[in-house]
Amino acid sequence: xxxxxxxxxxxxxxxxxxxxxxxxxxxxxxxxxxxxxxxxxxxxxxxxxxxxxxxxxxxxxxxxxxxxxxxxxxxxxxxxxxxxxxxxxxxxxxxxxxxxxxxxxxxxxxxxxxxxxxxxxxxxxxxxxxxxxxxxxxxxxxxxxxxxxxxxxxxxxxxxxxxxxxxxxxxxxxxxxxxxxxxxxxxxxxxxxxxxxxxxxxxxxxxxxxxxxxxxxxxxxxxxxxxxxxxxxxxxxxxxxxxxxxxxxxxxxxxxxxxxxxxxxxxxxxxxxxxxxxxxxxxxxxxxxxxxxxxxxxxxxxxxxxxxxxx
Numbered sequence: 059x060x061x062x063x064x065x066x067x068x069x070x071x072x073x074x075x076x077x078x079x080x081x082x083x084x085x086x087x088x089x090x091x092x093x094x095x096x097x098x099x100x101x102x103x104x105x106x107x108x109x110x111x112x113x114x115x116x117x118x119x120x121x122x123x124x125x126x127x128x129x130x131x132x133x134x135x136x137x138x139x140x141x142x143x144x145x146x147x148x149x150x151x152x153x154x155x156x157x158x159x160x161x162x163x164x165x166x167x168x169x170x171x172x173x174x175x176x177x178x179x180x181x182x183x184x185x186x187x188x189x190x191x192x193x194x195x196x197x198x199x200x201x202x203x204x205x206x207x208x209x210x211x212x213x214x215x216x217x218x219x220x221x222x223x224x225x226x227x228x229x230x231x232x233x234x235x236x237x238x239x240x241x242x243x244x245x246x247x248x249x250x251x252x253x254x255x256x257x258x259x260x261x262x263x264x265x266x267x268x269x270x271x272x273x274x275x276x277x278x279x280x281x282x283x284x285x286x287x288x289x290x291x292x293x294x295x296x297x298x299x300x301x302x303x304x305x306x307x308x309x310x311x312x313x314x315x316x317x318x319x320x321x322x323x324x325x326x327x328x329x330x331x332x333x334x335x336x337x338x339x340x341x342x343x344x345x346x347x348x349x350x351x352x353x354x355x356x357x358x359x360x361x362x363x364x365x366x367x368x369x
């Protein structure tokens with residue numbers, strides 16, 4: 059280890075004796091222990107008068123305290139100078155004092171957070187709604203009252219912190235309140251993180267390919283069997299849409315066995331049902347009355363008058 063030129067020489071001697079007392083400790087762990095206290099020993103020796111041994115006790119006892127504090131070797135003899143006193147002397151250094159002063163100046167921020175967390179935790183416990191435009195503000199009747207409650211709670215928390223600063227020791231009820239609010243900080247933070255994510259409306263568009271020809275519920279239909287009200291299977295029934303479009307089936311692929319109606323001019327009619335098929339090599343339908351097994355209901359409604367056929 060290297061030491062600045064202005065550091066008293068007895069610090070070097072003290073550290074050497076501490077290192078010798080830690081000779082049974084592995085080198086890596088010994089270096090870590092000494093690195094933690096060396097800088098503080100240098101500063102203590104440079105800022106105070108007297109030898110280091112007079113302030114911290116014999117090096118052997120100081121080494122035993124370091125081992126006991128690190129949990130490496132429990133001390134069997136009471137140290138000459140207590141570890142607590144040693145830490146207190148080291149904590150009196152300039153860097154530690156500056157850090158504590160900085161944290162003390164930041165205390166009002168924690169007091170303001172404490173006031174907000176108190177209101178937010180009560181709103182979550184009451185299952186209150188939250189402002190849509192200002193997600194961090196709960197609705198206490200409305201968003202304006204919620205913002206007012208936050209303002210009052212933050213002001214009261216800051217005033218309580220200033221009052222507590224003048225007290226020699228933190229009062230027990232205030233300490234319990236701080237612990238309770240610290241526990242509620244987690245659910246409040248989780249709620250605010252979810253509120254911070256913008257809600258994006260998602261629209262789902264389902265695009266399906268159209269089924270060519272005739273379809274029912276998206277499935278292609280290759281035949282239709284029309285029945286009369288008295289249960290008779292009808293033949294050569296022409297089906298059309300409300301717009302007068304023929305409900306054609308199978309107009310794209312040629313089938314030599316399909317019985318297709320034709321007009322006098324030779325135009326083929328593909329919307330005639332049921333579709334029938336010839337026996338191979340003939341022009342004869344073997345079973346013209348064949349159809350699916352259906353149970354035609356008994357119709358009680360009077361029939362409509364038969365319209366005159368159009369020519």
